[in-house]
Amino acid sequence: MSDSEVILAISGLQSAFKSRSGSVRAVRNLNFNIGAGKTLALVGESGSGKSVTSLAIMGLLPQAGYIAGGSVIYKNRSGELIDLTQQNAAQMRKIRGREIAMIFQEPMTSLNPLFSIGDQIGEMLLLHTDLNTAARQAKVIEMLELVEIPAAASRFHDYPHELSGGMRQRVMIAMAMILKPALLIADEPTTALDVTIQAQILDLMRRLQKELNMAILFITHDMGVVAEMADEVAVMYAGEIVEQAPVQQLFKNPSHPYTQGLLKSIPGASGIIRSEDGKLQAIPGSIPMLNAMPEGCSFGPRCASFTSGCESSVEMKATDPLHWVRCRRTGENAYV
Amino acid sequence: MAATAMTDEPSFLTTLLARRSVVIALGAIGTIIFMALFANWLTPYELAEISIRNRLTPPGTNWWLGSDSLGRDVYTRLLYAGQISLSIGLVVALISSLCGILIGLLAGYFSKLDAVLSRVIDAMMAFPDILLAIALVAALGGSMINIIIALSIVYTPRIARIVRASTFVIRELAYVEAARALGVSTWRILIFHLLRNMVSPIMVQATFIFAYAMLSEAGLSFLGVGVDPSTPTWGTMINEGRQYLDQASYLILAPGLAITVSVLALQIIGDGLRDALDPRIAKEL
Ligand SMILES: Nc1ncnc2c1ncn2[C@@H]1O[C@H](COP(=O)(O)OP(=O)(O)OP(=O)(O)O)[C@@H](O)[C@H]1O
Ligand SMILES: [Mg+2]
Numbered sequence: 360m361s362d363s364e365v366i367l368a369i370s371g372l373q374s375a376f377k378s379r380s381g382s383v384r385a386v387r388n389l390n391f392n393i394g395a396g397k398t399l400a401l402v403g404e405s406g407s408g409k410s411v412t413s414l415a416i417m418g419l420l421p422q423a424g425y426i427a428g429g430s431v432i433y434k435n436r437s438g439e440l441i442d443l444t445q446q447n448a449a450q451m452r453k454i455r456g457r458e459i460a461m462i463f464q465e466p467m468t469s470l471n472p473l474f475s476i477g478d479q480i481g482e483m484l485l486l487h488t489d490l491n492t493a494a495r496q497a498k499v500i501e502m503l504e505l506v507e508i509p510a511a512a513s514r515f516h517d518y519p520h521e522l523s524g525g526m527r528q529r530v531m532i533a534m535a536m537i538l539k540p541a542l543l544i545a546d547e548p549t550t551a552l553d554v555t556i557q558a559q560i561l562d563l564m565r566r567l568q569k570e571l572n573m574a575i576l577f578i579t580h581d582m583g584v585v586a587e588m589a590d591e592v593a594v595m596y597a598g599e600i601v602e603q604a605p606v607q608q609l610f611k612n613p614s615h616p617y618t619q620g621l622l623k624s625i626p627g628a629s630g631i632i633r634s635e636d637g638k639l640q641a642i643p644g645s646i647p648m649l650n651a652m653p654e655g656c657s658f659g660p661r662c663a664s665f666t667s668g669c670e671s672s673v674e675m676k677a678t679d680p681l682h683w684v685r686c687r688r689t690g691e692n693a694y695v
Numbered sequence: 696m697a698a699t700a701m702t703d704e705p706s707f708l709t710t711l712l713a714r715r716s717v718v719i720a721l722g723a724i725g726t727i728i729f730m731a732l733f734a735n736w737l738t739p740y741e742l743a744e745i746s747i748r749n750r751l752t753p754p755g756t757n758w759w760l761g762s763d764s765l766g767r768d769v770y771t772r773l774l775y776a777g778q779i780s781l782s783i784g785l786v787v788a789l790i791s792s793l794c795g796i797l798i799g800l801l802a803g804y805f806s807k808l809d810a811v812l813s814r815v816i817d818a819m820m821a822f823p824d825i826l827l828a829i830a831l832v833a834a835l836g837g838s839m840i841n842i843i844i845a846l847s848i849v850y851t852p853r854i855a856r857i858v859r860a861s862t863f864v865i866r867e868l869a870y871v872e873a874a875r876a877l878g879v880s881t882w883r884i885l886i887f888h889l890l891r892n893m894v895s896p897i898m899v900q901a902t903f904i905f906a907y908a909m910l911s912e913a914g915l916s917f918l919g920v921g922v923d924p925s926t927p928t929w930g931t932m933i934n935e936g937r938q939y940l941d942q943a944s945y946l947i948l949a950p951g952l953a954i955t956v957s958v959l960a961l962q963i964i965g966d967g968l969r970d971a972l973d974p975r976i977a978k979e980l
Contacts, residue, residue: 419875422806448881456878463876468869473891483877534877544876 363394364434366541366574367416371429372444374415376649383649384427385411387598390675393591395541396568398575400589400606402582402621406646408598409578413544416443416576417461418451433459436541457487460535464547466528470519476530477503477515483537502533506563525556532563539571546578561587582621586610594618597646597657600675604682614684616662617642656687664688710971717967720960727957731777740771742927751943761945763935773949776927780909781957783843783928787908788901790847795854796897800885802855803862813859816852824849824907825914832920839922846911850904857900861893895972902965906958913954929954 372389375382386408393399401409414420416431431443435458446454455461463469470479477499484495496515503511506529519527528548535543545564549557561584568575577588585592585606592609594602594617602615613619620642644661653659655670662669668687675683712718730737746766754761760769802812819827831845865871866889874884909929915921916930917937924931929950936946 417876419872452878452880454878455876461873461876463869463873465869469873471870471874471888471892474887482874482879486878486880486883531873 363397365392366395366434367393367576368432369416369429370432372412372415372431373426373428374411374420374424375427376421377423377425378650380650382427385424385598385649386415389429389598389600391593391600391603393542393574393576395574396572397590398568398577398588400577400579400585400592401595402579402585402592403595404580404621404642404646407595409580409595410546411598412595413461413546413576413578416544417455417459418443418446418448419461433542453487456483456535456540457538458540459542459544460538460540461544461546462528462531462535462548464550466524466531466551469531470527472519475516475518476522477517480530480534480537483534487538498537499533502537503530505567506530506533506536508533523556524552525560528552528556528560529563532560532567536567536571536573540573542574542576543568544576544578547580548577549584550579550581557584564588580621594621597652598649599657599685600683601658601685602683603675604679608679608682612682614678614682614689615658615686616664617658656685707971711967714967714970716963720963720967723956724960724964727777727953727960728781730774731781734771734774734778738768738771738774740768742767742771742775744768744771751939753943754945760949761943763932763943763946764939769932769946769949772927772932773929773953776929776932776950777953779839779922779926780912780929780954783839783846783912784905784909784957784961786843787846787850788905790843791850791904791908792854792897792901794847794851795856796858796890798851799855799858800862800889803859804866804881804885804889809859812855816855816859819849819852820856824911828911828915829918829920832915837920837922839926842912842915842922846908849911850908853904854897854900857896858893861896862889865889865892895968899965899969899972902961902968906961906965909954909961910958913950 369392370390372386373384374386375384389412391399401412403409411420411424414424415426420426426444429444432440433443433454434440435454441454443451443454470476474482477496480499480502481495484490484498488495490498500512500515503514508514508526508529514522519530522530532548543564548564549560552560564575565588567573575588577584579585589606592602592604592606593600594609594615596617602609602613602618604612609618610622613622642661647653647657647660654672656662656665656673659665659669666688673685673687675685676689677683678689744767746762748766749758749762750764750766752758752762752766754769758768758770760773763769763772798812798816802809802816822830827849828845831848832841835841835845871884871888874888879888912921912928913930913933916924916928916934919934921930921934922928924934932950933947933954936943936950939946
């Protein structure tokens with residue numbers, strides 16, 4: 360993070376859900392920073408708390424959810440530092456869309472079927488600027504061109520059902536980026552798309568990121584996408600980060616057994632070990648239930664190198680100035 | 696759909712008018728509304744014109760639909776009564792739609808309010824319409840305004856329930872969350888994103904309420920708890936005519952038919968709307 364100013368600093372973030380049997384913590388003591396114009400990939404299996412983290416940042420946790428501690432410091436356009444966890448609803452509304460935008464996985468359902476795409480993108484301008492109708496329309500068409508929608512001007516009045524999934528995700532990106540936010544949170548934006556379309560969307564996001572000098576929090580469970588997009592990677596497991604490093608470092612020297620397991624599941628990646636029958640190696644077992652977290656290391660029960668010492672809690676340790684790992688056995692080498 | 700090959704889907708109006716029953720129903724209710732609206736041009740008589748000498752005359756050339764116990768022209772009264780009966784139906788449909796939308800959206804979107812609101816809605820829906828209406832009119836007193844208020848209260852839960860249920864479904868849809876994530880305010884989401892998506896079920900239900908409200912007004916008048924008996928409505932006309940049933944059955948026949956035709960037409964239109972607005976059924980037509 361040394362080469363760019365930090366625009367989002369999360370420290371000690373905890374978020375929990377109320378349930379009948381008391382509250383359960385879905386995100387436990389999270390720390391990470393994102394630099395301006397940089398991409399941090401947040402990876403981890405389903406249920407590890409990636410979406411909860413992003414919704415907590417945006418102040419959009421579902422009704423039963425709440426932030427149980429920590430801070431999310433955001434540096435806004437005028438350079439003020441604000442704690443997003445302390446903003447009221449009206450303040451957050453001004454931040455969403457204009458400062459921090461978010462796009463979701465489902466391009467098929469993220470657009471309202473009853474409004475034309477032009478109107479939906481234009482709504483952003485209507486809400487956050489005082490441009491008149493003609494100026495808004497011109498700006499929307501410009502944005503549609505920027506996200507490479509062919510014949511942009513004639514697409515203005517199209518409805519979502521007239522577009523393919525890839526085109527709809529472009530529309531979502533246009534909507535999210537039209538106000539030039541400083542941070543984009545993308546929660547698995549390409550998971551629902553097929554591979555070629557996925558590559559195009561990733562290209563588009565990278566290009567727009569450069570043009571707008573926008574930071575991206577990229578949420579995915581696809582290590583292939585991580586390799587392509589990220590500057591920095593945070594690996595999340597059961598609500599906490601277990602390893603964090605610059606992308607090359609992480610791929611070259613994955614140090615947490617969980618990260619190693621995730622990397623083994625990239626199809627076709629070089630240097631990746633496949634099991635004897637040639638199948639991708641998945642990590643045996645599944646993520647623990649939120650209300651039944653194991654003592655100590657939460658990955659312990661699934662870890663091949665588990666020892667009795669792993670039953671007491673473990674902090675993040677730096678193995679290298681920029682490489683942090685939450686594993687008692689890091690450096691022992693024996694288990695790799 | 697060969698006729699509309701240029702567009703991907705047949706338009707809503709095309710689908711609606713593809714049913715002959717709907718066209719007939721629209722024609723019928725349109726005629727009734729037209730006649731009521733232009734009553735003073737369509738009859739030579741004044742509304743209150745009394746001719747005791749000619750009381751209870753059967754239908755004929757001077758009194759097309761006969762005359763009543765005070766010698767007033769039944770046809771004339773039928774037209775003017777239509778103005779009031781139709782207005783009551785329409786106003787009740789509008790008021791209960793507005794209140795129902797408001798209550799339904801609040802209950803559906805804010806779960807804290809839902810606990811209270813949905814209990815009230817359920818309690819009200821548990822009463823038969825007419826009983827609830829009678830109770831309310833008894834409490835409020837029997838003026839026209841009070842009838843409208845009472846019937847609006849009776850029918851508000853029907854809309855509220857639909858809106859609440861639709862809100863539950865729609866607010867979980869990805870585009871509502873996506874809109875929130877891009878800084879759209881709660882009210883804007885409620886009105887533009889949620890309400891826009893439930894226009895069709897509300898319209899259908901409002902059409903039915905229009906019909907039910909007219910029927911209920913007649914029911915209340917018939918039971919003697921409706922509007923002031925001197926106000927001409929189809930309900931009060933039936934109530935008056937009832938006393939002369941054996942001598943002049945035409946007195947209740949005319950307003951009875953007017954109500955029946957109007958209610959039937961509205962129901963057919965409501966069904967047609969529902970089908971035309973449902974994209975799955977619309978395609979099959
Ligand atoms: N509304 C909710 N109520 C209760 N628990 C929830 C709720 N939403 C999420 N959780 C819990 O929080 C944990 C983290 O969920 P989250 O959606 O963040 O996972 P994720 O990493 O985004 O997974 P995926 O890759 O499937 O999107 C899960 O254990 C989940 O059960
Ligand atoms: Mg998720």
